[in-house]
Amino acid sequence: MPARHLKRRTKHNSGKMGILKTFALGGIHPEENKLSSDAPIERLALPGQAIVPLGQNLGVPSKPVVKRGDLVKVGQLLAETGGFISANIHAPVSGKVAKIDNVIDGTGYKRPGVIIEVDGDEWLDEIDRSDELNTEISLDGKEIIDKIKTAGLVGMGGATFPTYVKLMPPPGKKAEYLIINGVECEPYLTSDHRLMLEKGPEILVGTRILMKALNVEKAVIGIENNKPDAINHMQELAKSLDGITVQPLKVQYPQGGEKQLIKAVLNREVPSGKLPIEVGCVVQNVGTAFAVYEAVQKNKPLIERVVTVTGMAVKKPSNFLARIGTPIGQLIEAAEGLPEDTGKIIGGGPMMGKALTSLEVPVVKGSSGILLMKKEEASRKPEGPCIRCARCTSVCPMGLEPFLLSRVSKLGKFDMAENEKIMDCIECGSCQYTCPASIPLLDYLRLGKNKVGAIMRSRGRN
Amino acid sequence: MNNIVIIAIAALGSLGLVAAVILYFVASKFKVYEDPKIDEVEEALPAANCGGCGFPGCRAFAEATTSSAKKNKSLEGLNCPVGGNDVMQTVGNILGLEVEMTEPLIAVVRCNGSLANTPAKVKYEGATSCAFAHALYGGEGGCQYGCLGLGDCVDACDFDAIHMNPDTGLPVVNNKCTACGACVEACPRDIIELRKKGPKDRRIFVSCVNKEKGAPAKKNCSVACIGCTKCDKVCKFDAITIDSFLAYIDFSKCTLCRKCVEVCPTEAIWEVNFKPRKAKPVQPKTTAETSAEKASARKPATKKVSAEKADARPAPEKKNEA
Numbered sequence: 001m002p003a004r005h006l007k008r009r010t011k012h013n014s015g016k017m018g019i020l021k022t023f024a025l026g027g028i029h030p031e032e033n034k035l036s037s038d039a040p041i042e043r044l045a046l047p048g049q050a051i052v053p054l055g056q057n058l059g060v061p062s063k064p065v066v067k068r069g070d071l072v073k074v075g076q077l078l079a080e081t082g083g084f085i086s087a088n089i090h091a092p093v094s095g096k097v098a099k100i101d102n103v104i105d106g107t108g109y110k111r112p113g114v115i116i117e118v119d120g121d122e123w124l125d126e127i128d129r130s131d132e133l134n135t136e137i138s139l140d141g142k143e144i145i146d147k148i149k150t151a152g153l154v155g156m157g158g159a160t161f162p163t164y165v166k167l168m169p170p171p172g173k174k175a176e177y178l179i180i181n182g183v184e185c186e187p188y189l190t191s192d193h194r195l196m197l198e199k200g201p202e203i204l205v206g207t208r209i210l211m212k213a214l215n216v217e218k219a220v221i222g223i224e225n226n227k228p229d230a231i232n233h234m235q236e237l238a239k240s241l242d243g244i245t246v247q248p249l250k251v252q253y254p255q256g257g258e259k260q261l262i263k264a265v266l267n268r269e270v271p272s273g274k275l276p277i278e279v280g281c282v283v284q285n286v287g288t289a290f291a292v293y294e295a296v297q298k299n300k301p302l303i304e305r306v307v308t309v310t311g312m313a314v315k316k317p318s319n320f321l322a323r324i325g326t327p328i329g330q331l332i333e334a335a336e337g338l339p340e341d342t343g344k345i346i347g348g349g350p351m352m353g354k355a356l357t358s359l360e361v362p363v364v365k366g367s368s369g370i371l372l373m374k375k376e377e378a379s380r381k382p383e384g385p386c387i388r389c390a391r392c393t394s395v396c397p398m399g400l401e402p403f404l405l406s407r408v409s410k411l412g413k414f415d416m417a418e419n420e421k422i423m424d425c426i427e428c429g430s431c432q433y434t435c436p437a438s439i440p441l442l443d444y445l446r447l448g449k450n451k452v453g454a455i456m457r458s459r460g461r462n
Numbered sequence: 463m464n465n466i467v468i469i470a471i472a473a474l475g476s477l478g479l480v481a482a483v484i485l486y487f488v489a490s491k492f493k494v495y496e497d498p499k500i501d502e503v504e505e506a507l508p509a510a511n512c513g514g515c516g517f518p519g520c521r522a523f524a525e526a527t528t529s530s531a532k533k534n535k536s537l538e539g540l541n542c543p544v545g546g547n548d549v550m551q552t553v554g555n556i557l558g559l560e561v562e563m564t565e566p567l568i569a570v571v572r573c574n575g576s577l578a579n580t581p582a583k584v585k586y587e588g589a590t591s592c593a594f595a596h597a598l599y600g601g602e603g604g605c606q607y608g609c610l611g612l613g614d615c616v617d618a619c620d621f622d623a624i625h626m627n628p629d630t631g632l633p634v635v636n637n638k639c640t641a642c643g644a645c646v647e648a649c650p651r652d653i654i655e656l657r658k659k660g661p662k663d664r665r666i667f668v669s670c671v672n673k674e675k676g677a678p679a680k681k682n683c684s685v686a687c688i689g690c691t692k693c694d695k696v697c698k699f700d701a702i703t704i705d706s707f708l709a710y711i712d713f714s715k716c717t718l719c720r721k722c723v724e725v726c727p728t729e730a731i732w733e734v735n736f737k738p739r740k741a742k743p744v745q746p747k748t749t750a751e752t753s754a755e756k757a758s759a760r761k762p763a764t765k766k767v768s769a770e771k772a773d774a775r776p777a778p779e780k781k782n783e784a
Contacts, residue, residue: 108599109606357584380587441588
């Protein structure tokens with residue numbers, strides 16, 4: 001019996017087919033605030049200087065292969081993979097490599113990056129820049145994976161896990177389903193929504209390419225029901241294709257999490273500490289599917305992406321197609337400037353995004369949005385005592401007990417935190433969002449996760 | 463009636479006797495010999511159970527010393543930092559060994575990125591924990607090596623020896639410090655170091671751990687070490703090494719001549735508890751008892767740092783959201 005405060009608004013929760021699917025445990029429904037969902041994707045002007053951080057993906061940072069003074073063309077390799085879980089980085093602009101130095105990035109730290117002085121817009125010859133739709137998939141599975149690896153593709157949803165690694169299941173495991181993640185459950189963000197509306201056919205070709213690479217017969221595109229236009233559009237396009245279905249989903253945060261999405265779409269549960277391949281699934285974002293299309297059919301490496309610039313006080317909430325390395329300041333300018341009472345600039349959505357410390361921070365492969373929050377929205381309420389209301393427990397999509405985990409992390413009882421499965425936390429922030437005492441639960445959970453992760457890794461080494 | 467009492471007494475008595483005999487034999491069979499000296503040594507230790515010696519508690523240290531005395535006939539590598547030389551002398555007497563005198567150490571905070579020297583450009587509102595903030599971002603002032611000022615070291619200290627100075631936002635070590643090293647462990651940025659206490663508590667150290675090049679380091683903090691190597695050149699004792707644009711003074715080689723302090727252009731090298739210099743037109747940087755007074759005695763940043771710059775930036779203050 002859900003408590004009164006957990007009653008969901010029902011606007012989007014029933015569709016043509018009656019009750020819509022969603023994941024089983026917890027979840028919240030914050031204000032959607034999809035301000036920019038009607039703004040078509042605009043191509044952003046080239047920056048004067050592109051700042052390309054070398055650590056753009058989950059895992060090992062890439063190693064630079066250019067040096068100061070080199071002239072590069074768009075699409076030329078800037079840095080190569082630094083290990084198994086790593087990705088190539090290509091020049092997003094043409095010009096001269098001004099220097100390879102420490103640059104501030106979304107992590108709040110200065111890390112190595114390549115700075116390119118932009119000069120013209122010269123592309124490599126092998127990149128096909130036409131808009132023509134190419135539906136013919138001529139490559140075989142292995143060639144596709146090689147191509148995706150060379151193009152430096154990473155998960156575009158924000159986690160930036162190298163795509164090719166996901167496409168190579170460990171021996172003995174076989175993928176059965178490809179799930180394309182068009183959920184976009186974060187409030188405010190609309191980049192995937194716009195991409196589905198404007199690049200639907202390309203996304204479907206990308207999906208077919210991924211299906212071929214994985215050798216699966218079935219693919220499901222999961223879309224939340226607050227994007228009916230995208231659902232209709234994709235359903236219409238997918239009609240003629242075998243094996244691809246579009247699944248409307250009830251609006252529920254954090255449905256875009258891999259494990260939540262699999263549960264919602266297929267009612268399968270990924271065991272604790274395991275990957276989706278364990279239940280025969282591979283999940284890719286719609287943005288990734290589009291990038292796969294461009295990489296395989298058009299030879300175009302990952303050099304630009306759609307970024308939403310939004311916020312209550314933003315004059316023109318927009319979706320931009322921006323080159324990697326564009327400073328966020330330029331995107332904000334293009335959305336008609338920084339509102340006066342901005343309290344916080346967040347890279348990503350309001351739930352999982354991270355506050356940025358400078359306007360120099362560049363767009364990277366994982367930037368899905370820039371959210372400008374007003375001062376009163378951005379301020380934190382003072383922390384109160386825990387009243388044991390268990391709201392955090394009831395909204396946790398992983399079935400954890402955030403109040404307990406945050407407490408044991410704060411007290412440094414990391415063995416207990418490990419036993420209570422702190423590593424299963426997906427850091428969605430639902431607990432902190434719902435806490436009536438404004439306890440920074442997720443802060444402490446992250447702290448505990450960092451420590452427990454380090455302990456587990458050092459145990460693995462010994 | 464009498465019979466029952468007698469039977470009961472006899473039955474219980476004989477049971478007790480049998481049990482006592484069994485216990486006696488078991489006890490002698492499985493007896494674990496424990497050196498009585500362990501207890502004696504433990505008695506002599508400060509009983510702080512701080513772990514500063516590297517062992518989990520004073521009992522473990524007592525066991526380690528006793529077994530080391532038995533096996534190696536020495537106490538090399540074993541030291542109780544809290545008790546210092548006196549306690550180690552007593553331990554040595556109990557175990558019948560000579561103990562080498564060690565120099566007492568003290569925790570030293572190697573950052574002077576106070577609120578005045580490193581003006582805040584962003585505002586942090588996350589959990590009050592350095593470890594957390596460290597995982598999240600570089601720091602309010604923009605120096606990603608400097609003190610975050612959230613007091614993990616203060617929480618770690620069992621001896622009430624380290625406190626935050628609200629004026630500077632930096633931790634200050636007082637004389638209660640026993641050099642147990644808990645704060646050194648707690649600091650996620652390795653700012654705190656155990657250094658020689660020095661004669662009359664005098665010591666010289668580089669109060670900065672910024673490994674950036676000079677220009678970016680100085681941009682964020684007016685008192686950062688910029689790696690200019692002036693101190694290295696002036697040092698006659700080879701005590702100063704420069705690594706990644708950061709000077710480090712080896713306290714075992716330093717003779718406290720104070721030449722490096724004079725040449726440092728950013729006042730990143732600190733002298734503590736020295737007498738004021740006489741024939742110097744410049745106001746000496748000498749300080750009294752604690753680092754707190756030291757910090758406040760220092761002139762506030764003479765050059766106006768990037769404060770205006772920070773204000774002029776289009777972005778107003780931002781904070782970190784978890």
